Amino acid sequence: MLTISLNAQINQPNIVLILADDLGFECVTANGGTSYHTPNIDLLANKGARFENCHSQPVCTPSRVQLMTGQYNVRNYTVFGELDRSQISFGNLFKNAGYKTAIAGKWQLGEEKDSPQHFGFEESCLWQQSYSRKDTAGHDTRFSNPILEFNGEVKHFNNGEYGPDIVSDFICDFIEQNKDQPFFAYYPMILSHCPFVPTPDSKDWDSQNLGSLTYKGEPKYFPDMISYMDKLVGKIVSKIEALGISENTLIIFAGDNGTDKPIISMFKGTDYPGGKGKTTDNGTHVPLIARWDGKIEKNRTCSDLIDFSDFLPTMCDAANIDISSQTTIDGVSFLPQLLGKKGKPRKWIYSWYDPRGKELKEFARNTKYKLYSTGEFYNIKEDFFEKTPLALVTMNRDAKQSYNKLIKALDKYKNIREEKANTKRGKN
Incomplete structure (x- = not known):
């Protein structure tokens, strides 16, 4: 057992938050899934803590608004694809506390050129900020030969590049450039959201493909996308290890909502249909794994209830950022549970869910x-x-x-x- 005083932590550890897109609890082998290969995520769990009862909102924007502000949607949700600019995000809090901050991956929270910077991220490499998810010919713009925005400037790639590779490189470069000072890296992954298409590791990958012309793509490629997503998680962790900063870096991995509906996975010996968009557990139950070498006991499992409002206070707690007077918080820090303490486990979680103002x-x-x-x-x-x-x-x-x-x-x-x-x- 690790015996660590909450007061004996490093004052400002690095924080890396990795958020997979449309990844339900059942997709991770360490959680009991058997349909996909997730060795890097499994290793993260083996070297850290795995949570069995983490719940998101059923789709992306509601989840991300709750995650980034620590508030339930009942307080501050406006419309799909937007984070109200009057809100304080975890990016703002970390930047104001002296952290270097960056975000790379999926945005979809406001089309303004300065959106990520407005919410505290000094550097950004994003898909679907001001540019649409489709180009003028109807091709999806996130995977092969993507269209991304670097600090608000649009860049078209057309030499066989793969969007998830570019944004993960951006995160790795940011980590290396700031290894000697406290940093907060938020990596909302582009994978494993549809369209379901080949990855560079797929047998039929086509580097000349300009992007899917259908929204869903072909579900047969979902396992390849999970494998590549897992590979990129390993890439980030390996960078942290190579730089020798694992003992001063809290890595948190989660999914943003349930798996998409066409996907049926095997989970603990039974069929488990994706439930994205639904308020049943297959729409909200997501993986949550955290690693912090020397602080979090290896191969630990926690069954406490966690929801997405809890991430902000937990990360701020780890970084010794006082948020009591800065913003209203619905979340409860689970840092004590990460460190092997009892903490204050939730008795319940609450959800207000109306993504498009219809129901x-x-x-x-x-x-x-x-x-x-x-x-x-x-x-x-x-x-x-x-x-x-x-x-x-x-x-x-x-x-x-x-x-x-x-x-x-x-x-x-x-x-x-x-x-x-x-x-x-x-x-x-």
């Missing part, structure tokens, strides 16, 4: 039960796809106790959206 899904849940604001109450351990709501009159004691606790959780956020809207109208 609100609001719920509170624990590891066994889920209660929607509309009244549906499920035992999600026994009813994974939430087909049969529990009736109050037939609930056992355990279910009733959870129901009452989750009612209180929902009540806590009941009027926040309306109150914020009224405040905004009052200012206008």
Whole structure:
């Protein structure tokens, strides 16, 4: 066992946050998946801590807004593809604390030329910032011969380059250039989002291909994309190891939401359909793994509930950044759990989910039960796809106790959206 005092940490460790796109919990071998090869992610878990109950929002923008601000969407979500510029992100907090900051990968949070810099990232290499996901001929622009933006400047690649290679190189270069000072590198990966297409390691990779003309591509390439995503995780970790900064670098890896719907994976001996966009567990249950040599005990597993509002306070806690007076935070730091302490495990998590303003899904849940604001109450351990709501009159004691606790959780956020809207109208 590692015996580490929370007060004995290095004051400003480096932070590397890797966020895979559309990667559910079931895709990682260390979690019990058997459809794909993820040796580098598995090794990360073997040398660090693996969390079994981390939950995101069901799609990308809601997840990223929650992740970057530490707040539930009920407070600050506006529209799909945007992060409200009035918000304070973890990039702002780390930059203001003296960290060098960079982001590389997928943006999709605002088309302004200065969007990443506005949110605290001094350097950026991004896909889908101001430029569309498709070129004028309808080709997808993220993978083969991509179109990316470097610090707001658009660059077209046409010599067989692969987008995920370029952005991972950018992260590696940033890490090397700043190895002697505290840095925060946020790597929201382009993989493994559709279109499902060959990677440079696929047998039928075509370096002349200008990008998929269909949104989904072909699901048969999903395993290749998972393997390449895993390879790039290994690339980042290897760079940190080669520079000799593993003991001063907290690496966090997670998926941003459930796997896409066409994909069916094998998980613990059974078929597991992708649930991206759904509020069932296959839409929100994502991998979470962290490594910090000498600080996090190797091969540790934690079953505590974690949600995406918890990442910001956890990273700031690790970096000794005081956020108490800077912004409202819904998240709870899980740094103590990373360091082998009990911490303050969540009793429940909350979700306000309405990505395109068409159908609100609001719920509170624990590891066994889920209660929607509309009244549906499920035992999600026994009813994974939430087909049969529990009736109050037939609930056992355990279910009733959870129901009452989750009612209180929902009540806590009941009027926040309306109150914020009224405040905004009052200012206008």
